[in-house]
Amino acid sequence: MRLDDYDDSIQVEDQRGGGGGGFSFGGGGGGGLPFMLLGLIGSRFGIGGVVVVVIATLLFGGLQRGPVGSTNPALERSATMPGSARTGGGTSTLAQSCNVNAFSHESCNALSSLNKTWKPLLAASDVAFRAPHLVFYSQQGTSGCGAAQSAMGPFYCPSDAGIYIDTDFYTEMDKQMDAGGDFARAYVMAHEYGHHIQSLTGISEQVHAAQQRNPSAANPLSVRLELQADCYAGVWAARNRDRIEPGDVEEGMKAAHQIGDDTLMKQAGRNPVEAAFTHGSSAQRMTWLRKGLETGDPAQCNTFATAQL
Template identity: 55%
Template sequence: MRLTRFDPDNIRVTGGSSGGFPGGGGGKLGCGTLVIALIGALVFGIDPGQMIGTLQGVQQQTSAPSPQTDAKSEEQLCSANAYALESCNALDSLNLTWQPLFEQARIAFDQPTLHFYSGGTTSGCGAAESAMGPFYCPPDQGIYIDTSFYDQLDKQLGAKGDFARYYVIAHEYGHHVQSLLGLNAKVRKEQEQNPSQANALQVRMELQADCYAGVWAGKHRDLIEPGDMEEGLTAASAIGDDTLMKNAGQSVNPESFTHGSSAERMRWLKRGLETGNEDACDTFT
């Protein structure tokens, strides 16, 4: 996908400390954090229940959010490596795509902040480590990523190409859209009231974020290159719950799905790509 170079004035980017969990962070696990923990656990062989329990335990011991940042400029952070540059280019394009849609609908819009980190960091959702994969944190409206994840996406999951990486950022941005629309809060409330439906509701959230990722790309068809769609669909398939469970040597249990099957993720990403219409992304009806 032929994205133009980012405008430093149109993005918010910070760089966190590397390694360990410096300081503390409060708040609740956001929609990206909990479910990405499951993906990271399955991919890297960690027990999901243990990982989630650890994250929740860390949160109970912490207080106000205090993301670790440094004084580097957006230009410096985004130029640190090729993956960082791609992420910033995508963030710029995503901002330019979604902000006008919110303005047209007369809904308040805030840009998310992209947080680069290495090893571990803290966020408004608590402590995080690279094994969790990229995630979105609603309390601080942050997209968190250790760019080394992209090597794992390529080498361990077989999802190659720049569009596969853009899909990851666009998916997390989709969670930001959901948060701004108030959908995240509504789903969290429904999950608390109906625990038996918590996973099913989470799957709908994730599939909608997949669709929103496709919508972003679909609105920029002139920038899409041959093979981009295939790269995105391959990535979506690689991180489907059933595929991750099979690759981890586990039996496939649809009731424990948190993101949706490979087929579902591919279908909703493709719907967004083909329509370029956010109204086509209603996964709840």
């Protein structure tokens, strides 16, 4: 996918080599390991989800998510101004953070494109736009939702409006998942950005409230949230159709297939159990990504049409 170079309006934070960047852990009452793990479930790309979900189920007896949109003051990020990148050792230029490797550059380009695409779409729906920030980390880092670890895969944290990525994940996508390609990587960014859109529109809070009222519906509602983020990723791609190259759509569909819950469970040696799905089956993820691609219309991404919220 041919994207323009990022501009200086994007916000980037770089925790690579800095011991966690601008975050600090502290009390906060009610945080701890369950919140840190479960607060991320339902807002990740999907890879690594089986591992985290199994751990959460065994240790905490369920899949109730941490409060979407709540902020622990002890975990709030230090402000990062557009046009700069905060690191563990201070402030660097965007160029330094976005050009650590080719994957970093791609991610910054995608963020810039996503901001430019979604800002007018939200304005048309009278939704106030606020750009997310992109956080690079290596192996482990910290977020407003707790610990960031590579095994979790890319994720979005609503507490600090951050998209968290360890770019080594993209190598794993290619080598271990057979889901490489620049469009597949752009799909990752666009999916996490979709969760940011859900936070801005309030759908994330509605879903969390519904999950609290009816814990037995937590997983099905999580699936709908993830599938909508897939559809939003397709909407972004459709709105930038002139940038799509031959083979790109096929890359995206293959990636969507490879990170379906049923496929991941089979690869982990488990029998797929729909009741345990949190992101959707391979077929569902491909269907909703394709719907966004074909329509380019966010209104067509209503995965909650038949759900009680």
